[in-house]
Amino acid sequence: MTRHKVLVVPREIAGERLDRFLTKHVPGLTPERARAMLDAGRVRIRGKKAQATRKLWGGEELTLEVPEPRPSPHASVEGPELPVLYDDAALIIVAKPPGLVVEPEGRAASVVGLLAARCPPFDVEGLVQPGVVHRLDRETSGCLALARTDDAVAALLKAFQEKRVDKRYQTLVLGRPPDTGHLEGPYARDPKDPRRFTTRVPSARRAALTFTVRERFREGALLDIDLDTGRTHQIRVQLSEAGFPVLGDSLYGTEEACKHPAALAVGRQALHAWRLEVPSSATGQLVQVESPLPEDFLRGLTVLRGGA
Template identity: 75%
Template sequence: MAQQKVQVPREAAGERLDRFLTKHVPGFTPERARALIDSGAVRIRGKKCQPTRKLWGGEEIEIERPEPRAAPAASSDGPTLPVLHDDAALVIVDKPSGLVVEPEGRMQSVVGLLAAQRPPFDVEGLAQPGVVHRLDRETSGCLAFARTDAAAAAMLRAFQEKQVDKRYWTLVLGNPPEQGRLEGPYSRDPKDPRRFTTRVPSARRAALSFEVRERFPGAALLEVDLDTGRTHQIRVQLSEAGFPVLGDSLYGTEAARAHPAASALGRQALHAFRLEIPSPDSGRMVRVEAPMPEDFERALKVLRG
């Protein structure tokens, strides 16, 4: 059982104990905070407390954190995940296409496989990695996970403060300009809840930049620099700009879905090839690259003739 001590700042005087823990201790949901307080694992001056206890500021809270519970989705029955970086706080894998990130029913997930293949993890009381960003099921490439609550909080801050650099390769139909930037509103499509769009008013914004890396007859390989991390963002913005991603079954045109390169690939042509993120421990930048997968190489051979 791990011991943790938290100093209450003077400005928190009058705040309820359970609400203070939820706000200031990474990984504490309201339910988890109350459960630990009720179990006697949270003490002040060695004494048990009530969740509603009012803090006076300046005191020290002692927390006994139990060992993480076994992850219900953990499974070693699946592909071995290629690891690009691994330390005490952060694990980055090269996600294969076809795997969901988080558990969905009985489907294999990256979270479940990683929990079994690369322990230890302790996030929100479970022995499984903390998810701080996601990739679509068909998208391959760099995907980072936290080992601890503190690491998850630090990584989420890095994403929110735009300290993370994410780069993608994608194959698109059409003849895009050499460089471009797409920015605008972003919202769920009111006509189809499965889809997102830039064509409705919304306070949420989405932005990306792209550069052509190679041209083919009627298609191009783009490097995409993602400024924001909206669901389906690259697929939506490129499609609505007139350059649909090859093989995209949801946003692609019939021509993009039926293209010979899309058939060779067998999925949407998106690969997260580079990730740069501050280390939760040292603050130094960790930079990794995921090699181009074989199915992407097959599609490029078709495009190159």
């Protein structure tokens, strides 16, 4: 079964090759998928099969025969519960538990695989599986938005680029941070260890966040984090290099931050994406969701409060 999608070529791209136009302007259409559709005669101009190398003059009406998405090779019902915080025709937002990867890695359960099996329909890059636009580390819990269609992926990516997405985190740290603070600087891979990132080397890329102390303890604090940028490991890196390591962070934290009783009570890095605001292309409205602190994080809080 196929669906038909009609596109009108903008006048300003006159002279561009058809295959390049398709991969640039049709969400989810990779170069490989575009070539396969062209070779199979699924792209037509005025009812005639179009060649990949055809130069466009602008104003043409293209008809694409898009096949139904194939089953995801990663779909699996075996895995932890994924509470759904919001769901519509464009996106689904879940509360990711700690210990679960977002994208498939070998045979282990993933958010993508579990949603593909449990919460269809999806149609992303020709597969019945959700599209990933932002990520959480394996050990980080909380709000995670995924797209249902190629068009929704493109809309979410644009929303992130235009800073119309608001992500808030909570974390437990050691030390005595000020009541509020802003951390900003260069951001790059650590030249001494490619697994790590740092703000201590020159880089054109920047990382910025703002934090507020929500609760203080004798040996640490509960922080609210407002991300201005969304770099890999950013919160953990910037807080650690500012002298406030995240409890349980084995990569960036100090030995004390990993062996503290509260860190042992949590059993992972104490980082939780508690709030997310994101526009939905299905409704045109701003979606706001919150994910309560999970049990392991609350155990760490209890330990810190007992020592306050």
